[in-house]
Amino acid sequence: MSTTNTPDxxxxxxxxxxxxxxxxxxxxxxxxxxxxxxxxxxxxxxxWSFMLGEICLYSFIIIIxxxxxxxxxxxxxxxxxxxxxxxxxxxxxxMSEAFNSTMHISFDVRGGLLxxxxxxxxxxxxxxxxxxxxxxxxxxxxxxxxxxxxWLFGFLLFVLGMFTGFTGYSLPDDLLSGTGVRFMEGAxxxxxxxxxxxxxxxxGGEFPGGDFVARFYSIHVLLLPGIMLGLVVGHLxxxxxxxxxxxxxxxxxxxxxxxxPLLPVYMAKAGGFFFLVFGVIAVVSAIASINPIWAxxxxxxxxxxxxxxxxxxxxxxxxxxxxxxxxxxxxxxxxLVLGVFIPLIIFPLVLVAIAVxxxxxxxxxxxxxxxxxxxxxxxxxTRTAFGVAWITWYMVLLIGGGNDLWATHFxxxxxxxxxxxxxxxxxxxxxxxxATKRICLGLQRRDKDKVLHGRESGIIKRLPHGEFIEVHEPxxxxxxxxxxxxxxxxxxxxxxxxxxNGVERKVKGSEKLRAKLSESYYGEESQIAKPTIEExxxxxSGHGHH
Amino acid sequence: MKKLSARxxxxxxALVVLLLALACTGGLYAAFAPAGKAQADETAQSLAIDEGKxxxxxxxxxxxxxxxxxxxxxxxxxxVGAAAVDFQVGTGRMxxxxxxxxxxxxKVIYTQAEIDQLAAxxxxxxxxxxxxxxxxxxxxxxxxxxxxxxxxxxxxxxxNFTGKGGALTHGKFAPDLEGVDPxxxxxxxxxxxxxxxxxxxxxxxxxxxxxxxxxxNAVNGDDTESxxxxxxxxxxxxxxxxxxxxxGLGALIAVAVWVAARTAKAKKS
Numbered sequence: 001m002s003t004t005n006t007p008d009x010x011x012x013x014x015x016x017x018x019x020x021x022x023x024x025x026x027x028x029x030x031x032x033x034x035x036x037x038x039x040x041x042x043x044x045x046x047x048w049s050f051m052l053g054e055i056c057l058y059s060f061i062i063i064i065x066x067x068x069x070x071x072x073x074x075x076x077x078x079x080x081x082x083x084x085x086x087x088x089x090x091x092x093x094x095m096s097e098a099f100n101s102t103m104h105i106s107f108d109v110r111g112g113l114l115x116x117x118x119x120x121x122x123x124x125x126x127x128x129x130x131x132x133x134x135x136x137x138x139x140x141x142x143x144x145x146x147x148x149x150x151w152l153f154g155f156l157l158f159v160l161g162m163f164t165g166f167t168g169y170s171l172p173d174d175l176l177s178g179t180g181v182r183f184m185e186g187a188x189x190x191x192x193x194x195x196x197x198x199x200x201x202x203x204g205g206e207f208p209g210g211d212f213v214a215r216f217y218s219i220h221v222l223l224l225p226g227i228m229l230g231l232v233v234g235h236l237x238x239x240x241x242x243x244x245x246x247x248x249x250x251x252x253x254x255x256x257x258x259x260x261p262l263l264p265v266y267m268a269k270a271g272g273f274f275f276l277v278f279g280v281i282a283v284v285s286a287i288a289s290i291n292p293i294w295a296x297x298x299x300x301x302x303x304x305x306x307x308x309x310x311x312x313x314x315x316x317x318x319x320x321x322x323x324x325x326x327x328x329x330x331x332x333x334x335x336l337v338l339g340v341f342i343p344l345i346i347f348p349l350v351l352v353a354i355a356v357x358x359x360x361x362x363x364x365x366x367x368x369x370x371x372x373x374x375x376x377x378x379x380x381x382t383r384t385a386f387g388v389a390w391i392t393w394y395m396v397l398l399i400g401g402g403n404d405l406w407a408t409h410f411x412x413x414x415x416x417x418x419x420x421x422x423x424x425x426x427x428x429x430x431x432x433x434x435a436t437k438r439i440c441l442g443l444q445r446r447d448k449d450k451v452l453h454g455r456e457s458g459i460i461k462r463l464p465h466g467e468f469i470e471v472h473e474p475x476x477x478x479x480x481x482x483x484x485x486x487x488x489x490x491x492x493x494x495x496x497x498x499x500x501n502g503v504e505r506k507v508k509g510s511e512k513l514r515a516k517l518s519e520s521y522y523g524e525e526s527q528i529a530k531p532t533i534e535e536x537x538x539x540x541s542g543h544g545h546h
Numbered sequence: 547m548k549k550l551s552a553r554x555x556x557x558x559x560a561l562v563v564l565l566l567a568l569a570c571t572g573g574l575y576a577a578f579a580p581a582g583k584a585q586a587d588e589t590a591q592s593l594a595i596d597e598g599k600x601x602x603x604x605x606x607x608x609x610x611x612x613x614x615x616x617x618x619x620x621x622x623x624x625x626v627g628a629a630a631v632d633f634q635v636g637t638g639r640m641x642x643x644x645x646x647x648x649x650x651x652x653k654v655i656y657t658q659a660e661i662d663q664l665a666a667x668x669x670x671x672x673x674x675x676x677x678x679x680x681x682x683x684x685x686x687x688x689x690x691x692x693x694x695x696x697x698x699x700x701x702x703x704x705x706n707f708t709g710k711g712g713a714l715t716h717g718k719f720a721p722d723l724e725g726v727d728p729x730x731x732x733x734x735x736x737x738x739x740x741x742x743x744x745x746x747x748x749x750x751x752x753x754x755x756x757x758x759x760x761x762x763n764a765v766n767g768d769d770t771e772s773x774x775x776x777x778x779x780x781x782x783x784x785x786x787x788x789x790x791x792x793x794g795l796g797a798l799i800a801v802a803v804w805v806a807a808r809t810a811k812a813k814k815s
Contacts, residue, residue: 048799048806055798089764091691107773117774124790125798132795175698175707176782260809273805280797288793289774290786295765296707297698305702306712306720312787402784404713413647413717 044266045246045259049140052133053239054270056157058277059126060232066119067221073109075101076217078173078210087294095173095298098213102172102293117285123165124290125281127313130158134354138387140374142245143358144367150238153231155355160228162313167220169291169311173213176291178299179308181212183321190340208301247374248485250478254372309401317347319400323421350397354390357383364517366492378447379486381440382521385433392432396424437526444528447483450475451531452539474540484530492518591666598667601660605641614671619645626737627674628665633733635661637726639740647717648740675736675746682752683732683759693761696754700745708765710780714741724766728759 015021027033044050077097083090085100086107095103105112134154137143143151166184170177185207189195204211243257252258260266296305310318320343327338361383362368377384399406400421407414454472462468475483494515498504520526553559603612609620616622620642623630634640638654656664665677698707706712709723718741723731735755738744745755764770766780778785 046806046809048803051802051806052799055795055802089690089694089761093691093695113774121790121794124787125794128791128795129798132799175702265809269805269809273802276801276805277798280801281794284789284794284797286775288776288778288786288789289772291783292772292774292777292780294773295780297694300698303698303702305698305707306704307706307710307782307784309783311783312790315784315787405781405784407713407717408711408719411717413715414713415716 039240040261040263042240042243042262042266043257043259044244044262045257047247049136050244051273052129052136054273055277056126056129056133057232057236058274059122059129059281060228061274062122062278062281063119063126064225064229066115066122067225069115070105070112070119071221073101073105073112074098074171074217076171076214078208078213083298090294090297093298096213098171098173099293099298102174106294114282114285117288117290118281119168120290121285121288122281123161123168124311124313125284127158127161127165127311130154130161131313134158135387135391138354138357139377139384140245140247141371141380141383142374144371145362146242146370147238147245148358148362150235150242151358152355153235153238155351157228157231157235159351160224160231164220164224164228165311166314167216167224170216171213171220172291172293173299174291174293175296175299175303175305176293176308178208178301179304180310180314182207182301183310183318187321187340187344190337190344192334192336192341208299243372245372245374247376248482250481252373254370257372307404312398315401316350316394316397317343317401319397319403319421320346320350322403323397323400323418323425350394354387357386364492364514364521365489366514366518367489373485375486378440378443379488379527381437381444381526384440385436388436389429389433393425393429396421396428400425441526441528444530448528448531451480451483452536486530488527488530489518489522491515491522594663594666595670597660598663598665598670601656601664602667605656606664609642614668623668623671625672625674626668628662628669628677629675629733630737630739631665631668632661632677633730633737633739635664636733637730648714648719651721675733678729678732678736683728683756685760685763687753688756688760690757690760690764693754693757693759694765696750697758697761700750701758704742706780707782708780709762710766723762725768726762728763731755731759731762 016024023033075097079097080094081097081100083093083095083100083103085103087103090103102116105116107113137147137151137154166180170181185199185203188199188202191198199207202212202215203209204215244259246252246257246259249258260269297303309315321340324339324343327342329336329338375383377387400418403414403417403421406412406417454474457471457473459471460468461471492515494507494511497507602610602614606614606620606623609617610623611617611620614623616624631640635656636654636658638652639649641655642649643652668674669676697705697709701709704712704714704720705723706720711722712720714720720742726734732755734742735745735750735758736747750758778789
């Protein structure tokens, strides 16, 4: 065996391989060796739903890349110009330079339209991805300690994403987005006392003025994406720091993570997944048109079109406005436009309702422990029911936002739909809550039944005395563990109201409320006691009737 | 004069006078009577009116009244003009199938000749807008861009940016304008059918209407190209959002499931 090539025997004058030298150089200055050593073997569990966040991250990167390309050609100016580009039905029309340059990007810049469509489709998918990612985290209880801050980071990313999207959608200064900006101006104006001042401040004078495109441009390309980038980095650092959660299963505990190491397996998968995401978005963008500003024409405050809706993530605010009765009161010579102001108040409440939920739950449970094992949604019926009720609420408002299209496509009266949404706004979440909770409890009973009696095999057996029975196959030890590993809380009771000396203490209202909520979360009505070992032994020992 | 007076008792004098009188009357008649063609037209017109009246009695009178005066089920047709009839019957909206928020477009059951006869009858009840000609709505001399501006100013509120249609109150709607005959577009603007306001020549000139028709043909016609790919109905962000959720995110989740299912597995010993 030749030993001349092993590093040990290499003469000191011989040079190390190039890669090693680069690594040495970098390590001496950046200390990457210890960093890499600590993190290269970071373990990530494998589950498709853990990749939803990746979809968001990659579409965000795609948005930044395509956005940079678009800034090379876009002129954020509202100077009036006459159109002389290659789209015939707008020839000779007056428009802002912003619209003109977007037309130029769409028709006369090489690849411009495709890049624009990738940018816009990726934005819609980014927001949709964040929505689904957030719901995954919510329904599995991944927001529990220690991840509450990261939940808030994610929530902020979603909200900032909404506003980045809105400002970007407004930049081309087309008739659709101009109507959206006008809508926003109306909402700002409805704020009592300061509304008009805020509007003049925002638009630099009377709407639309000559400033808002340039201002929205700075907000869209600099301010909001800058904050979002910081939050994304923070979000990822926290994911690294907390380590990823995992579903219950054999060998998986609250103190370990079972999965694949970051390098090489996870890195290869994630890198490949980036290109798959890019590919899918590029295909969608090549197939389907989005925001065809040439069909909408340039914005003019005296024109408006039917079917003027915002992008989907702002749709619920559109719904709030559309279904709100046009109330208006006159207070001491000042008009209060409640028909717009109330939706403006509810708009953040819809979002905040879901953002603060983790804190409410941790207060109710009083649980200060760390949780790294995910819940199955059915095992937290009240939480799951709350989440479904929230989604129902959100969807009802989306129906309200598209009420005209529901009317034309399903041959309904738009007034009927509006009334349906008004009622459903209050009723549908409650119904969804009740139904979801019942379904969760039903699924818990089914799990219990499976554990105790095994899986229905579909094999019907006839016994010698004529009775028919279905053969139930017992579950494997792994399946039994997975189905029974979740813990069940006891409802928190109000502690003793009389101390050892017989002195009565005052029970605070919050304490009572908490006990009540806890009862509704974990009382007998809200969870099915999971099978005990004794129950299991009794049934499987042969004394049972099977 | 002597010669004349000497012969006035001639046996043929009466004949001559008669001939002269006849020639005079005939000449005057020939000079002042309507032209022969007009006379033939009049016959055809009255024939058309008669035929139209018969068709009217069968297909329309139950709602619009026996003389077009209108009933509680249908408006008076006096003065609506031939253009309104040509539009309503020519697009199949009339005769109506059933009362409702709005009478929808359906299969046309009358031939153009019959529609013309109905139109002749209705316009005989009172003057109204006439059926436009190719010169009014044809593409010659139309300014598409100007038409677009006019469309966005006057029509898009109900019919959407490129005439894809939209909802009105209580089940009424502004229909999609794709594939609508230019003549019918013109007549609709002229007469304002059902829930649509009318745009007479004093509001939108003939040239304006021509421009709008040319614009619609360019952006919502049979040969319209969509530079960005599938149009998704041209309905704006709602259909785009649905597409992004179902096909965009749907495909990505499918890919995620696929990637997650193919993982490096520990080899079984």
